[in-house]
Amino acid sequence: MAEEEGALPPKSDFSAWYNDLLWRAEIMDVRYPVKGLYVWYPHGFAIRRHVYGLLREMMDRSHQETLFPLLIPEHEFMKEAEHIKGFEDEVYWVTHGGKDQLDVPLALRPTSETAIYPMYALWVRSHADLPLRLYQIVNTFRYETKHTRPLIRLREITSFKEAHTVHSTWNDAQEQVEAAIAIYQEFYDRLCIPVIVSKRPEWDKFPGADYTIAIDTVMPDGKTLQIGTVHHLGDHFSRTFSIMYEDALGAQQYAHQTCYGISERSIAALISVHGDDRGLVLPPEFSPVQVVVIPIPIGKRKDEVLLAASRLLETLQKAGIRARLDDRDLRPGAKYYYWEMRGAALRIEIGPRDIDAGMVVSVTRTGQRSQIPVDQLVSGVTDVLGGEAARMKVRAGEMLRSRIRPAGTTDELVAAVGEGVAVVSWCGEKNCADSLEEVTGGSVLGTEARLGDIGGIPTACLICGSNGKATLVGRAY
């Protein structure tokens, strides 16, 4: 069928859809010849730039940006016992300089606590230095043994935004945890990605943390994707790295810390949550091309149409809209498909008919069609685009809610995890969690979920029947 030409696999076949979309929409090229490392196409990188631009802007309100080295000396990396246990199997080591073996092996950071905290020990002197809130956006390396996936499970995480804060007291650090969660919620709200916030179980918390709050979303195949974490580090690291301050009374005190991060999984979620069978769909704020102008140049009025189109382009660009003119010698239909694949938020068509009417045809990526008078182009475009994000937010929110279901019996649990996320009652015992995971093939995501009222959840642990609390179970990426 002609309509099938160049089509993506349907989104219902999510894995195939995702792999195909990545290169067809020019986001990532997966052909780099090293496992787990992928290349950003310029178009994908432009999406990243807009997403991380927002993240940076939000972080800058209460943090300062910094940059620490990629390499961490072995003796620093090996200081914090729990931390080592959590990461040592995934660390790449630089052992040679040229042909010489290094005296001190250097770790490629899998995360930067052990790079940053020795410096924090030097920088923090007094309670007046606190709170200290820094972040950096860097690449990190993890020797993943599981199946790698572009943007999702990587050996080089190219875009890790990690924040590291220092506070006087445990409670101050806890407040920072809440502040960080609020930032991340706002961030994902802007991306129109609905999230689930919950507290990870003990065995799944960050190595060296008091507790971990995770932010998950649900992918189109019903599996959850962790797209942000916030860790309360207590004084574990400050004791290890001697991060101390002199309090108001002149006594030396160990500081309390938090750290939290977001990676390019945010981009994976953005693409996956909103995309459709025709390709990328992006909130206009993050689309590299917000408006594409497509001339419909028929016969002898070709020059006239092209001139009108380039005037439109100029008007849009002057108004600060990321606009492009597609004047390639292709049929208009081919261009529509091309830009839909790449997630252009709005298409403006102009042909002889439109010129005569003093109007242009506008079609949003989600299919809202209208006509805009040429002399009100900018306000018309702004209006039409303004509604897109809200529509996407509603649609994605409904999708997420439909994937979360309470379960009071084992059958309901298995069914719910098959479709998405189950909310069950769990007593808190590891044995019962193991059972929950075993019958579902999923994992216990967390407790204390901030979901509003789910309702319909018994208080008795689904496994053992003793007193339990609401717990999320799902299959995770």
Added chain:
RNA sequence: GGGGUAGUAGGGUAGCCUGGUCCAUCCUAGAGCGUUUGGGACGCUUUGACGGCGGUUCGAAUCCGCCCUACCCCA
């Protein structure tokens, strides 16, 4: 962690068992020319590959070994 399956031009494939005119083929690929253009245009010309390294052989996409990479399924 365990098991499959596969890698041939930008993409998709045939050929492989049974080494040799294999100058293979198709396209939504690239370059060029012309006709075209309101939802994936057409004609002609043309470009371009056997995942990597090593081995066997007069001769390897094809046989052998090692490695790399990808996808799927199961703990």
